[in-house]
Amino acid sequence: MNVHAHEPPDPVGIDVDRLAPERIDTVLTDVFGHGVRCRELDRALDGAPPGPQWLLAELGDGRVTGACPRGRWRRSDGDVADRWRILEVLVFAAHAQIRLGEGAGSGWIATDATGDHPEWLRPRDRSFLLQGWVGDEYRNSLGGEVPMTVTREPSGTEAVLPVPWTDFSGRLRPLSEPGRSALESTGTWLTVREYWAADPATGAVGVAFHRLTGMYAGTKPTGPEFEVGTGDRIEEH
Incomplete structure (x- = not known):
């Protein structure tokens, strides 16, 4: 027990x-x-x-x-x-x-839910890269009014995703402060909203629930962003 x-x-x-x-x-x-x-x-x-x-x-x-x-x-x-x-x-x-x-x-x-919540417990939006092998030979668009793409890994694993597939890439995006830049990522993404909870017995805080919110192709739709070179989190965006 x-x-x-x-x-x-x-x-x-x-x-x-x-x-x-x-x-x-x-x-x-x-x-x-x-x-x-x-x-x-x-x-x-x-x-x-x-x-x-x-x-x-x-x-x-x-x-x-x-x-x-x-x-x-x-x-x-x-x-x-x-x-x-x-x-x-x-x-x-x-x-x-x-x-x-x-x-x-x-x-x-x-x-x-409606209502105000402490900043440190407010829901957070996240986006996760849908991993796929980079290159035209590893994907096949099925055409049609609603996009659908078959992606393939070298192992032979296939996935059919309801998005116009975009390979992962990144570019430096200059920040307002001279000499600083962020990595702007492009790819195919699954977006999620995370909901947090605080344990009254231990004080621990963590993600206690999540729900899927969408699938997107293009620039990463959510933060956070990090500075190239230092790895510091960027607050401006």
Whole structure:
């Protein structure tokens, strides 16, 4: 028995609500059945204009990705996902994420919570490079109105991503102070919002929850930036 066991702290700045079975049905019907925008995500917009939606689904026999920039989805597969094949489904946008569990037997929607929070516990946006081998021979654009790219590693591993793939590169970006510069990175990115928590028992602070917010190609969409040569964090941007 762990005498130090205690309830983990709640992440700050995030609301997570369980989806009723009929709302789970709506998600699956929209995304996999009719191939139209996920209404449950749009319900969480709270008056904001609708933006792109993305899909990342792990099935028992493979992975499905997709994007819905406007009214209809383009997915990496052409078949409806039977529930028994589902291990996890993530349907996400900049403002919210829906997660369905195994067999779509349960589901949750995560959105930003209202209210003011301490600066050191406020949500932070991050972007992670989607690693791919550099060179035209390692990627193939599938064409179409909604971009879709097949990327390949020398090992033979393939991934189908709903973005116009951009190889990783970097250039020096001069800062306002003479003689200083930052490395401006370009590539293909998965963006994430991190939510932090403080443990009242130990005082430890760390990431306690995250949700996916998008996929992008081009200049790195989030900070932080670091100075070339010193590695110091750059506050201006």
